[in-house]
Every structure is written in structure tokens, then in C-alpha cells.
Amino acid sequence: MEQDGMTLIIRVDREIDHFVADRIRQEFEKKFMRGSVKNVIFDMSGVEFMDSSGIGMIIGRYTKVKCVGGRVFLCAVPEKIDMLLKMAGVYTVVDRYDTVKQALDIIKNKHDHNEWEVY
Amino acid sequence: MLSENNKRNDVTIIMGSAPENEAFARMTVAAFLSRFNPTLEEISDIKTAVSEAVTNSIIHGYGGKSGKIHIKYAGGDEEAYIEIKDFGMGIENIEEAMKPMYTSKPELERSGLGFAFMEAFMDEVTVESTPGIGTTVRMKKKIAKAGKSHNPELPVTLTDAQNECDADSGIFKTDEISSATM
Numbered sequence: 001m002e003q004d005g006m007t008l009i010i011r012v013d014r015e016i017d018h019f020v021a022d023r024i025r026q027e028f029e030k031k032f033m034r035g036s037v038k039n040v041i042f043d044m045s046g047v048e049f050m051d052s053s054g055i056g057m058i059i060g061r062y063t064k065v066k067c068v069g070g071r072v073f074l075c076a077v078p079e080k081i082d083m084l085l086k087m088a089g090v091y092t093v094v095d096r097y098d099t100v101k102q103a104l105d106i107i108k109n110k111h112d113h114n115e116w117e118v119y
Numbered sequence: 120m121l122s123e124n125n126k127r128n129d130v131t132i133i134m135g136s137a138p139e140n141e142a143f144a145r146m147t148v149a150a151f152l153s154r155f156n157p158t159l160e161e162i163s164d165i166k167t168a169v170s171e172a173v174t175n176s177i178i179h180g181y182g183g184k185s186g187k188i189h190i191k192y193a194g195g196d197e198e199a200y201i202e203i204k205d206f207g208m209g210i211e212n213i214e215e216a217m218k219p220m221y222t223s224k225p226e227l228e229r230s231g232l233g234f235a236f237m238e239a240f241m242d243e244v245t246v247e248s249t250p251g252i253g254t255t256v257r258m259k260k261k262i263a264k265a266g267k268s269h270n271p272e273l274p275v276t277l278t279d280a281q282n283e284c285d286a287d288s289g290i291f292k293t294d295e296i297s298s299a300t301m
Contacts, residue, residue: 022138051170052235
């Protein structure tokens with residue numbers, strides 16, 4: 001996990017099951033409780049396996065950051081995992097981008113835009 | 120039900136309900152199925168279904184507490200058979216539990232898609248459960264070449280290979296072909 005401003009970038013393991021999902025959730029909570037996280041970017045490029053525990057964990061992160069006006073981004077999603085996410089309807093609340101950089105750019109632009117609105 | 124032959128090739132694994140054992144369960148099913156030459160997609164589908172059923176036993180059956188999960192694999196007649204059994208709290212209302220998006224543990228961020236995924240990736244899923252006694256999930260899936268495990272097909276027959284050798288000895292060497300059939 002690495003942080004870029006208020007954005008937490010999570011490079012997900014090869015397999016996301018109940019055990020791995022719990023670990024990601026705990027690490028996220030530690031940072032989120034400190035108030036240092038608004039957006040979450042999942043780098044899914046290395047994921048070879050995911051079950052419904054992974055779906056629950058992603059939706060869970062969405063409901064958390066939504067409360068602070070943040071968003072969840074899924075990036076570089078492999079085809080097989082993409083199919084699961086579609087089946088589960090995850091893309092109705094979470095956005096998908098080809099690269100982490102794209103997601104970071106979107107966040108940055110939105111941030112700039114908000115600042116512009118304030119002033 | 121399992122035929123006499125499938126009963127002979129079955130494998131049962133008994134494992135504790137620690138979440139880190141889920142990955143091991145997935146590896147064992149892939150290892151068991153490899154003898155039937157399944158496609159990568161079939162392995163992936165079955166691994167997902169096994170992962171869901173084992174997770175259910177750990178989270179719901181045993182509620183995170185210690186217990187044993189019995190996982191049984193068998194295959195034959197172009198079909199894989201998987202049974203996952205726990206001796207946990209059981210399910211009061213199976214129909215409700217199997218509804219997509221239903222979860223008894225929303226606080227644990229469960230998606231409620233476990234049974235839906237099992238049904239999506241397997242051809243047949245049956246659940247038998249008695250409150251206080253435990254739950255057994257039985258699943259079947261047609262796989263590419265199940266049942267032909269003892270007669271693996273070579274891409275070429277020996278006769279073909281011999282003809283090839285006669286035509287152009289540079290392509291095949293007979294001793295390589297015969298060692299491949301050993």
C-alpha cells in the first residue's frame with residue numbers, strides 16, 4: 001500500500017480470498033481511522049484469483065470512503081476478474097480505469113476543480 | 120451419486136478452519152483435477168466454488184471458531200464431484216441463504232454472493248444442513264476429459280510418428296516418442 005496525498009493505492013496480491021481480503025481491510029482501516037484516506041485505488045494488475053470475499057471487501061471500501069466524499073477506482077483489471085466484478089455489479093458503484101495513473105489524474109483534476117470552485 | 124470407480128479415486132482432506140487454509144484447499148482441488156486434463160477455465164471455476172464453500176464453513180459454520188472441514192474430491196464420467204462438509208452451526212433457512220445478495224453477516228462485509236458464485240461456476244449445487252449439526256455442500260461440474268485419466272491421448276500416435284520418421288528422420292526420434300508413453 002502506498003499513499004499519494006489523500007489517495008491510498010493498494011497493489012493487490014495474486015489471490016484475493018477471505019484471508020487476503022481481511023488483511024487488506026485491516027490495513028485500510030488503520031489508515032482510514034487516522035483520517036488520511038479519502039480515495040482508494042486498487043491496482044488489480046497482478047490478481048489471478050478472486051472470490052466473493054474480494055467483492056465484499058471492494059464494496060466495503062466504497063461504502064467507507066463514500067462517507068468522506070471519496071471514490072474507489074479499480075485499475076488494470078484482468079479479464080477473468082473483470083467478468084466476476086461485472087457479474088456482481090461492482091461497476092455500478094466503482095469506476096474502472098486502465099492504469100493507476102489515469103485514476104490519479106482523475107482524482108487530481110477533481111481536486112483542482114474543487115479548489116477552483118472554492119476560490 | 121458417485122459410481123464405484125469414482126469412489127475409488129476419491130480423496131478426502133480434513134483441515135482446520137483457519138482462513139489461511141482456503142488457499143491450500145484451492146491448490147488441492149487443482150492438483151486433484153489435473154489428472155482429468157481440465158481446461159484452465161474449468162479449474163478456475165471450480166477453485167472459485169471451493170473457495171466460496173470453504174469460506175462459508177469458516178465464517179458461517181464455525182463463526183470464526185475452531186472446527187474441522189472435510190473436503191472430498193472425486194471425478195469420472197467427464198464430471199468432477201466436490202463435497203465440502205462442516206460440523207458447525209448449520210443453516211436454518213437454506214433457501215434464504217442461497218438467495219443472491221443475502222448475508223447473515225453484513226457487518227463482516229460479506230457480499231452475499233457465495234452460493235450465487237457456486238451456482239454460476241458449477242453445474243449442480245446441493246446443500247444439506249441441520250442446525251446444530253452442520254452443513255454439507257455437494258457440487259458437480261462437467262469437465263473436458265474426465266474419466267480418461269488412465270488413457271492420456273498423445274498428440275500423435277506411434278504409427279504416425281513412425282511414418283514421420285520414415286519420411287524425415289529429423290522430425291521425430293522413435294525413442295523420444297516411446298519414452299513419452301511410459
